[in-house]
Amino acid sequence: MFAVIKTGGKQYRVAANDVIKIDKLDGNAGDIVEFGQVLAFGEGESATFGAPFVEGATVTAEVLKQGRAATVIAFKKRRRQNSRRKRGQRQHETTVRIAEILTGGAKPSKKAVEAKAETAPAAVPLFTAPAGKGDDIEVIKGIGPVAAAQLKEQGITTFAQIAAFTDEDIARIDAAMPFSAEQIGDWREQAKELAK
Structure with missing residues (x-):
């Protein structure tokens, strides 16, 4: 029917x-x-x-x-x-x-x-957050309080993590979260400078 x-x-x-x-x-x-x-x-x-x-x-x-x-x-x-x-x-x-x-x-x-x-499957973060206190990722241009909270829910808390994103990681985030691949790529470049 x-x-x-x-x-x-x-x-x-x-x-x-x-x-x-x-x-x-x-x-x-x-x-x-x-x-x-x-x-x-x-x-x-x-x-x-x-x-x-x-x-x-x-x-x-x-x-x-x-x-x-x-x-x-x-x-x-x-x-x-x-x-x-x-x-x-x-x-x-x-x-x-x-x-x-x-x-x-x-x-x-x-x-x-x-x-x-x-x-119903339990919600699993995309990444495992590193131990210790995370960085203030709102310093990255384009990441505000709401975006920072969403990223932290997915285990993204440090500049080093964002700087180490592979193209596959960016594609996963792009598919699961309301951020574009271009936006995430820009965050990665900014994080590389901040992580030095």
């Missing part, structure tokens, strides 16, 4: 166990989310369509991970004006696995919700 759900201003045709990427939702990996805006469900000629939504129908899904989409470049040039502008945008997105399609006001299966909660 399939269903058509609406979330983030878009519509998705889904079935049980489908894995889809949607606009960012609040929640951590392993959380169960519900989509109450179901436009249609069923199979073949027995499909039910809403006006606009089907009353009493919901779709539940498990959050697999939070991430960001590929970079989209917006380039604008005004000819003969010596003017050009290049900007990048990475949309935040959530990857979910469809668990159940519920109709007639049915509630999510308690057993399924409990099983998902038990298997």
